[in-house]
Amino acid sequence: xxxxxxxxxxxxxxxxxxxxxxxxxxxxxxxxxxxxxxxxxxxxxxxxxxxxxxxxxxxxxxxxxxxxxxxxxxxxxxxxxxxxxxxxxxxxxxxxxxxxxxxxxxxxxxxxxxxxxxxxxxxxxxxxxxxxxxxxxxxxxxxxxxxxxxxxxx
Amino acid sequence: xxxxxxxxxxxxxxxxxxxxxxxxxxxxxxxxxxxxxxxxxxxxxxxxxxxxxxxxxxxxxxxxxxxxxxxxxxxxxxxxxxxxxxxxxxxxxxxxxxxxxxxxxxxxxxxxxxxxxxxxxxxxxxxxxxxxxxxxxxxxxxxxxxxxxxxxxxxxxxxxxxxxxxxxxxxxxxxxxxxxxxxxxxxxxxxxxxxxxxxxxxxxxxxxxxxxxxxxxxxxxxxxxxxxxxxxxxxxxxxxxxxxxxxxxxxxxxxxxxxxxxxxxxxxxxxxxxxxxxxxxxxxxxxxxxxxxxxxxxxxxxxxxxxxxxxxxxxxxxxxxxxxxxxxxxxxxxxxxxxxxxxxxxxxxxxxxxxxxxxxxxxxxxxxxxxxxxxxxxxxxxxxxxxxxx
Numbered sequence: 001x002x003x004x005x006x007x008x009x010x011x012x013x014x015x016x017x018x019x020x021x022x023x024x025x026x027x028x029x030x031x032x033x034x035x036x037x038x039x040x041x042x043x044x045x046x047x048x049x050x051x052x053x054x055x056x057x058x059x060x061x062x063x064x065x066x067x068x069x070x071x072x073x074x075x076x077x078x079x080x081x082x083x084x085x086x087x088x089x090x091x092x093x094x095x096x097x098x099x100x101x102x103x104x105x106x107x108x109x110x111x112x113x114x115x116x117x118x119x120x121x122x123x124x125x126x127x128x129x130x131x132x133x134x135x136x137x138x139x140x141x142x143x144x145x146x147x148x149x150x151x152x153x154x
Numbered sequence: 155x156x157x158x159x160x161x162x163x164x165x166x167x168x169x170x171x172x173x174x175x176x177x178x179x180x181x182x183x184x185x186x187x188x189x190x191x192x193x194x195x196x197x198x199x200x201x202x203x204x205x206x207x208x209x210x211x212x213x214x215x216x217x218x219x220x221x222x223x224x225x226x227x228x229x230x231x232x233x234x235x236x237x238x239x240x241x242x243x244x245x246x247x248x249x250x251x252x253x254x255x256x257x258x259x260x261x262x263x264x265x266x267x268x269x270x271x272x273x274x275x276x277x278x279x280x281x282x283x284x285x286x287x288x289x290x291x292x293x294x295x296x297x298x299x300x301x302x303x304x305x306x307x308x309x310x311x312x313x314x315x316x317x318x319x320x321x322x323x324x325x326x327x328x329x330x331x332x333x334x335x336x337x338x339x340x341x342x343x344x345x346x347x348x349x350x351x352x353x354x355x356x357x358x359x360x361x362x363x364x365x366x367x368x369x370x371x372x373x374x375x376x377x378x379x380x381x382x383x384x385x386x387x388x389x390x391x392x393x394x395x396x397x398x399x400x401x402x403x404x405x406x407x408x409x410x411x412x413x414x415x416x417x418x419x420x421x422x423x424x425x426x427x428x429x430x431x432x433x434x435x436x437x438x439x440x441x442x443x444x445x446x447x448x449x450x451x452x453x454x455x456x457x458x459x460x461x462x463x464x465x466x467x468x469x470x471x472x473x474x475x476x477x478x479x480x481x482x483x484x485x486x487x488x489x490x491x492x493x494x495x496x497x498x499x500x501x502x503x504x505x506x507x508x509x510x511x512x513x514x515x516x517x518x519x520x521x522x523x524x525x526x527x528x529x530x531x532x533x534x535x536x537x538x539x540x541x542x543x544x
């Protein structure tokens with residue numbers, strides 16, 4: 001069995017189910033401070049998604065345990081929500097400071113209807129980074145995000 | 155723990171249930187429609203689904219739509235509905251609901267009906283596993299169980315439950331063949347399981363031939379276990395109550411510690427008990443307890459009371475001498491790392507965090523609890539497979 005482990009840093013607890021519905025194809029497993037979603041591929045290949053919540057600082061120690069060993073980290077938040085946006089700018093700056101792990105930024109619109117317009121240039125020095133958007137109604141958007149996420153670490 | 159999904163178009167009914175019965179329903183989620191329920195059911199595991207609607211035909215429709223999904227064939231359904239139409243109720247039974255609770259109903263009766271329903275779904279799970287013997291670890295510890303199975307020359311699998319953890323021991327004619335707990339195997343797993351004094355156990359008797367991976371006989375295992383428990387208890391007696399919360403001292407500088415020690419110590423970030431520390435790591439408990447003992451001796455760990463006393467003293471000094479002096483005291487010798495601190499609210503707990511940029515020393519011998527495979531994977535093969543997802 002080959003497993004790739006991808007931490008997903010989500011902005012809000014309430015969004016994790018949306019994210020897992022898009023990314024994973026197995027039931028979510030809940031642990032203290034950590035939820036795990038599984039995407040089963042072919043030939044016993046799996047991707048495990050570890051959902052790390054920004055809201056609960058009590059579990060930030062899990063970031064140190066997981067992020068340094070992950071090939072890539074997915075950061076998901078709603079670009080259109082100013083408060084969440086500003087908080088995530090801080091989080092992204094912190095990730096860059098603390099870990100060598102590459103990160104990939106995606107938006108998950110809170111409202112669900114409009115995927116929103118990708119923004120760029122909000123994290124200093126990352127102007128060339130591609131920002132993507134999950135469309136909650138289209139699983140293909142998750143597929144293309146996963147593909148470009150893997151492209152970014154190849 | 156029993157996890158339930160409550161489906162109701164009327165959230166006030168769910169709220170009422172939530173307020174009155176949270177003690178017996180344990181964990182449950184709410185869905186206001188079949189579509190929303192399907193999202194929950196696809197992403198989480200539930201032990202039962204409860205449909206609450208006064209309209210009987212609506213209950214039939216909801217159960218019918220969910221039953222169309224073959225992955226829910228084994229899911230127990232219970233309906234709370236007000237309708238009295240016999241044909242509608244018959245349809246619900248035909249759709250395989252486990253129980254129909256007729257509304258209105260007295261709270262007391264509903265509580266009894268729900269408790270009976272939970273017992274029914276729990277006992278049906280037990281039957282599936284053909285349990286031959288079960289009990290509580292408070293009544294029979296592992297030593298008692300091993301002796302009983304040895305005397306009766308039993309073959310089968312002993313499963314032990316402790317909180318969220320589960321461990322297994324395989325027996326052949328009363329002799330221990332193998333044991334497993336998380337990633338720990340053989341004798342080491344038995345020693346871990348020996349420390350469980352609370353929880354449940356079940357013994358499934360089988361006629362299978364288990365490969366003997368533990369060559370030592372039961373008596374020697376038990377003697378070793380008793381010695382192990384004695385040593386463990388001696389160390390425990392010198393420590394704080396295993397359920398008392400311990401915190402990292404504000405004066406502790408994780409950056410100057412060995413990576414392994416820093417990882418162990420970082421577990422106490424925000425406050426953790428010795429009991430949770432022991433259950434979080436697979437390592438031998440005696441060595442873990444020695445670590446805690448050393449951390450306490452070196453003043454790296456302190457109780458909540460000590461922590462509060464320290465911070466109160468720090469606050470007093472702020473009032474007397476200004477913030478700069480206290481800042482220097484708290485972060486003695488750490489000024490160069492302050493800029494690496496996590497950019498959050500800056501409370502005491504968050505400030506203890508330190509930089510963990512990946513390097514060679516970090517990636518070796520650091521105990522990672524259960525996650526993060528260290529084996530590199532072939533990204534290309536994953537990418538090709540993602541292309542094939544429909």
